[in-house]
Amino acid sequence: MSYKFLFSLFFALAVLSPGLKAQSQYKPVGKRISFVGKNVRLADFFNVVWDQTHMQAFYNDEQLSSEERITVEFRREPLDNVLAFLLRKKQLTWYYREETFVILPKKPGEPDLGQMPDEATMSIPGMVTDKSGAPLQNASVIVKGGRKGASTSEAGKFLLSGIRKKTVLSISCIGYASKDVQVFDDDTLKVQLTPAVTGLDEVLVIAYGTSTRRNLTGAVSEVTSKDIAQQPVSDPLLAMQGRIPGLSITQTSGLPGAEVKVELRGRNSIAAGNNPLYIVDGIPFPGTALTFNNIATEGSSISALGASNPLNMINIADIASIDVLKDADATAIYGSRGANGVILITTKAAKQGRMKMDANIYSGVGTMGHSANYLNTQQYLQMRHEAFRNDKTDPQLSDYDIVSWDTTRYTDWQKELLGKTAKITDGQIAFSGGDSTIQARISGGYRRESTIYPGDFNYQKASGRINLNMLSRDKRLKLTVGASYVADKNYLPAKDLAAFLGTPPTAPVIYDAAGKLNWADGTFENPMAAALRTYKAKTSNLMTNAVLSYKILNGLHVKTSIGYNFMEMHEIQPNPISSLNPAGSQVGYSNFGNGSSKSWIVEPQVSYVRDIAKGQLEVLVGTTFQQEIRDQEGFYAYGYANDDLLENMTAASIIQKLDQRYYQYHYNALFGRINYKWRDKYIINLTGRRDGSSRFGPGRELANFGSIGTAWIFSREPWVETTLPFLSFGKLRASYGRTGNDQIADYGYYATYSTSLPYLGIAGLSPTRLFNANYGWELSNKAEVGLELGFRQDQVLFRASYYHNRSSNQLVKYPLSGLSGFDFIIDNYPAVVQNTGWEIELNTVNVKHRNFSWNTSFNISIPNNKLLKFPELDKTPYSNYFAVGQPLNIIKGFHYLGVNDKTGLYEFQDVNNDGKIVALSADYSFTKRTGSIFYGGLQNSLHYKNWQLDVLFQFVKQNRYDFLYTHLMPGMADNQPVDVLGRWQATGNRTGTQQFSQLLGNAYTAYLNMQRSDAVITDASYARLKNLSLGYQLPEKWMRSAHLQSARFYLQGQNLFTFTGYKGQDPEVASNEHEIYPPLRIWTLGLQLGL
Amino acid sequence: MLLKYPQIKVLQLFSGAPRKGRTIAGIAIICLILSGCKKLIEVPVPPTETTPEIVYTSDANATSAVIGIYADMISSKGFASGGTRSITFLNALSADEMESYSSMTVPREFYQNSLNSNNNAVENNLWDEGYKYIYAANALLEGLERSKGLSEFVTARLKGEAYFIRAFCHFYLVNLFGDIPYLETTDYTKNIVSYRQLSSTVYQHIITDLQNAQTLLPDNKERLRPNKWAATALLARVYLYERNWSQAEAQAMAIIDNKANYQLEDSLNRVFLTNSGEAIWQLLSNRAGVDTWEGRNFILTLAPATGESNAAALSDYLLKAFEKGDQRRRAWVDSITVGGKYFFPYKYKIKNDNDTVVDESSVVLRLAEQYFIRAEARVHLGNFDGAKEDVNLIRRRAGLPGITANNEPDLLAAIAKERQVELFTEWGHRWLDLKRTGQAIPVLSNEKAPGWQPMDTLYPIPQNELILNKNLTQNQGYN
Secondary structure, eight states: OOHHHHHHHHHHHHHHOTTHHHHHHOOOSSOEEEEEEEEEEHHHHHHHHHHHHOOEEEOOTTTSOTTOEEEEEEEEEEHHHHHHHHTTTTTEEEEEETTEEEEEEOOTTOOOTTOOOOTTEEEEEEEEEETTSOBOTTOEEEETTSSOEEEOOTTSEEEEEEEETTOEEEEEOTTBOOEEEEOOSSSOEEEEEOBOSSOTTSEEEETTEEEETTTOOSOEEEEEHHHHHTSOOSOTTGGGTTTSTTEEEEESOSSTTOOEEEEESSOOOSSSOOOOEEEETTEEEOSSOOOHHHHSOTTOOOOTTTTOOGGGGSOGGGEEEEEEEOSHHHHGGGGGGOTTOEEEEEEOOOOSEEEEEEEEEEEEEEEESOOOOBOOHHHHHHHHHHHHHHHTOOOOTTOHHHHTSOTTOOOOHHHHHHOSOEEEEEEEEEEEEEOSSEEEEEEEEEEEEEOSSSSOOEEEEEEEEEEEEEEOTTSOEEEEEEEEEEEEEEEEESSOGGGGTTSOTTOOOSBOTTSSBOOGGGTOOOTTHHHHSEEEEEEEEEEEEEEEEEEEETTEEEEEEEEEEEEEEEEEEEEOGGGSOTTSOOSEEEEEEEEEEEEEEEEEEEEEEEEETTEEEEEEEEEEEEEEEEEEEEEEEEEESSGGGTTOGGGSSEEEEEEEEEEEEEEEEEEEEEEEEETTTEEEEEEEEEEEETTSOTTOSEEEEEEEEEEEOGGGSHHHHHHOTTEEEEEEEEEEEEEEEOOSOTTTTOOOEEEEEEETTEEEEEEOOOOOOOOOOEEEEEEEEEEEEEETTTTEEEEEEEEEEEEESEEEEEEOOGGGTSSEEEEEEOOEEEEEEEEEEEEEEEEEOSSEEEEEEEEEEEEEEEEEEOTTGGGSGGGGTOOTTSOSSEEEEBOEEEEOTTTOSEEEOOTTOSSSOOTTSGGGOEEEEOEEEEEEEEEEEEEETTEEEEEEEEEEEEEEEOGGGGSSOBTBSSOOBGGGGSBOOSTTOOOSBOOOOOSSSHHHHHHHHHHTBGGGEEEOOEEEEEEEEEEEEOOHHHHHHTTOSEEEEEEEEEEEEEEESOOSSOGGGOOSSSOOOOOEEEEEEEEEEEO | OOSSSHHHHHHTTTTTSOHHHHHHHHHHHHHHHHOOOGGGGOOOOOTTEEOHHHHTTSHHHHHHHHHHHHHHHHHSSSTTTOSTTSHHHHHHHHTTSEEEOOOSHHHHHHHTTOOOTTOHIIIIIIIIHHHHHHHHHHHHHHHHHHOOSOOHHHHHHHHHHHHHHHHHHHHHHHHHHSSBOOOOOOOHHHHTTOOOBOHHHHHHHHHHHHHHHHHHSOOSOOOSSOOHHHHHHHHHHHHHHTTOHHHHHHHHHHHHTOTTTOOOOSSGGGTTBTTOTTEEEEEOOOSTTOSOHHHHHHOOSSSOOSSSTTOEEEOHHHHHHSOTTOHHHHHSEEEEEESEEEEEEOSSOOSOOOSSOOOBOEEEEEHHHHHHHHHHHHHHHTOHHHHHHHHHHHHHHTTOOOOOOOSHHHHHHHHHHHHHHHSTTSTTHHHHHHHHTTOHHHHHHHHTTTTOOGGGGSOOOOHHHHHHOTTOOOOTTOO
């Protein structure tokens, strides 16, 4: 019903009515209102009044806007008081007439009607701001234990009248911790709120918008800058380890800039990409790097970094929050890109307030946390000689390690190769400030990190960023601009030196008398040569984004976000003559790699918010245009006369182009969301997206995705309030939807020829791939239910969720027999992978005092991955890697029985009883699960006066490759872990290691079978003191005299202790190839200053 | 109850909006709906690639497609390259020609005749790479069949080269692995389920392909791309292996009689030069700094290394096979003394080359072999004098007196011996000769003890191939 429509009629009646005065004396008796609401439209509030009192409001929209927002808390308040409160600051009054009350302008001097006079009351003006002094709008100010309340204006101001002395006001605002303040006099009350920590009302970034923990229908987890700042790392991903349920983050190496494996809620895809979608300030960020390794053919990798990690190109100190979107409700709006989850990175925004400067610098050291035990010289020689005895042969001329070398020498290669102390220095500075229309934040940072390798290897990163907000005077037009430039430089050996830990301990001296590498006449493959073959990578990333929004009407906004990202990488891998084995070529050469990625995105959107029928409706519609061009090339430059000019391509006598790749990706979509929240109790959220991608074959480019999410905040139900009074918050939520995965190679459906090296001066052409037109989307159906509970005024928050995802139409990189001329073809296969799992989070405020507080957060994830369906698996090559009903991460092979006490050889179960152990026969059918079984973290935050201590434990229960079997067969010219000493020597020995041997005979076959058995997978579970951060805030008194806003000293430690039964250096980087540069144990000291 | 009015209200979404606002909102929504245009998600073929349709529309492009095969062959370090994972090197280790000093399992397994079915070189560099060239050859044949606008001459030549490459690769695969699938299509759905065919059947296909190649290929002096004479030379060898003596003699004779094109080089030091008079087909290096991978990897400047490169030396057995005064021992074998004395093949004399001129090229087929083929065929055909004449021609160049044997077994033994010292560490001649003449087991049981077993004459079918194609079977003795 439109009240104002009827108003003119009634107004005329009322004004003309002679009995007006008399009517106004009428007071409705027993009409009381109970209502609690934040930010409620006045019109909706009057609906409530109608519901509860059957009194109808009449007013003129020009005098009182029905769109006005109020935040009130009334408990059985007489209607008169309610109206007095509502109209307290306005020149309005009212009178009653039968079942109506009419609001009209007050005559000058006329007192407020319904105002209860009180002898000792006063009016309190006030202002609510955040810590920086920026005003907070819509904060609610409520008299504790009373009925009065107000909400703050855009300038953060409020006025409360009729307040008694010593009244306590409770001030709260979404995203901030509420605060109680006592009133003493009628001076302007200034209240500063601090951001909420475990609160339900902290702002969470979601797809194309924000929400709060309270109102969320989907599964979202967040790490904020506070947690990130506690860790002396440069990679945002590493700062999330152990903190986000459902997110498994594993380093592939501890090297700065190395690749990080990210799995959100398990592995959805058998063969396509399993990376989440990264979005920085609304702009998709490339998830794969531009390294030469990515384009080079097998075996010609030029760096130890693997695929490297592009997220390193974001300055971690500029990150305000990282939000991880998990279920269909949160991710389906990203359609084809959302199947593996979405990680939203939001940078620190410019804020209103006086200009301030924040500086932060820390410095520290890193060392290898745990060293493995290898044989010493005496043990090694014992092994070698025993091997020859067992083989009944004598060492040959070619057995240099015992025939030609000085066998009294001992080199601890672990100490030589990984024994140094890495140094870390990190400095950051940021300026911010602005008025109500323009705000800016400018920041810069620099980081340098060296390695534990011998030699001066290091990683450096410099970054700068600008964020600007501009707002028109009528507050309709708003522009937000962000630009950042990050450049890094990685200087490393071309190969991980940890791969050389098997070098015999009897090896000759590393350097000869002249200080050159010693090759011992060519008998010694000197591992230090790898340290001379260096790798230099320079990456730079320009990231810009702008959001332009215009408020057409109250609640109706049009908005366009535009982003451009340019990343460039240059790699040089020189091979100086000094590093070359004199047995081979003595001419220096270098590899060069260049890569660039340019992408832009434009996303016009329209959003509309309106209160409808006691609820709030939000509608969002938008479209995406996105394109990316990636260009990569590799060169080989040969014939350098000396080692000085190796990094200069033109100084080479011959330059060859090895490869060039070019990828173009086009993407276009239409998306939308409808969210309806009814009485802050029932929430429904619908999302949808129609996607088109250039990665798919003709006729299969388009697909639809969508989700439905619902939440029921049952703690708002009266019957819950009465029956479960201890419950301060309770929410049940559920979602279901469908997302897709398009992380497959570009041009996958084209059969093409690409250029190969020239021959006879003619460019060659080679077939690139097979044609495949039926190349469609991989689909994930995701279901989720969640329960969220708050106790003790939300001091204890419990969250549990269960998800059930099924990914079908699997894009399988179908390995082809070499007979096809190719390694694989990518094809869709009706296989189904299921990921289910539990995620539990508990956040508690254990103690909360002014001087002492103690918070605990705990999370655990129990993922369960299963290959649900794979039609005719046994007819496909995948039968040797997968089994229906089992996780994708399994190994298949022989079943290890032990060492035969008579033959001294490893034995395996002969399933088909044919007397032989044969690969791919029935003998080869045992499976063992690899990867994580559960994982999580436990964080305790303690604060005592000026001290702050944070301790994070990370734990992972997992199976990984045992480093024992990554070496050559024990007995060969390769050093071994000391564990092999428990080997078989004579009949009757019961041991875990077979007899030593160096021949390619039966022992060798047994050893190879061992490497293909279930015994190579071992328990590599660990619990790690991941992070410790101790800070001391200088007393305010001192700071004032030093004109500082804040000053803090801190000590931080990373990867301090690891509790594990795994015997290699580090269970996190366990590999089936060799030892890997481990994550370092880091200690840093830092200082943070605010000016 | 839950949604009291939303339907109506949604319709009234813009009811309260002023006209101007409504118009803007309307335009915005129309814009959204209009997106999703197909053009926005189309991408052209990348500039670094080209489509088969384009490849087979011009002589130049189609030629590039066959050139690509030779470019890959010489640059891969596998199969035909002469590098550490080529047939030349790996077969030399399997036979009695070279000794490995490597601690790496890939070469050690060849050297110790203890191959495993997941040996990386067996899978990637022999099997997969061989079939990769076969695919490219088949693609070429199919593409040329469909092509438009190509000249007749180029079409014929390229077809001939494709037939030749297909036959050539199958020839080595059948000799290394025994029965193998003979593939004549690019249809991967058929290829990946193909069965092993009897080697005699494979040989029939090879012969047909080579005959086709002979008629299609040009009769010219080209040595760096196969011509009619390369096909003839390989065909002569195939007939020899198939014990078709008269055909073997006839094919070999055809080349030997083509004196305008091919003559034995008088100097042993000129045999392996690029465009040597003796070369029938050579592969030309396209890698900077490398003339031949043989030169790069065989020539020792220090003790043999323990890695994969420069990690082998000639065996005593081979060195002893040279007669006294054999010039080949002097010209084609060299040694280095570092700690011990190590001998190495020195047919290719350039280890590193800093200029762009490729002085030496890897010889795949050469005339000397054709004399041996004709000699051996003649012995079987009873023409002992003719056989001796052929062998002695080669011996004379090596500064050796003629042979005097006068019966079939002695002549055959003499030819085998001569092949051993003439063709050593070239393209697996020794390995294939031992196998085809039944000498592998008696000779290698002695020379390669204790690792040698009779099953080692065939390499294992790669384990992954067995996984990927259930129709394949493993060679005896392997698992």
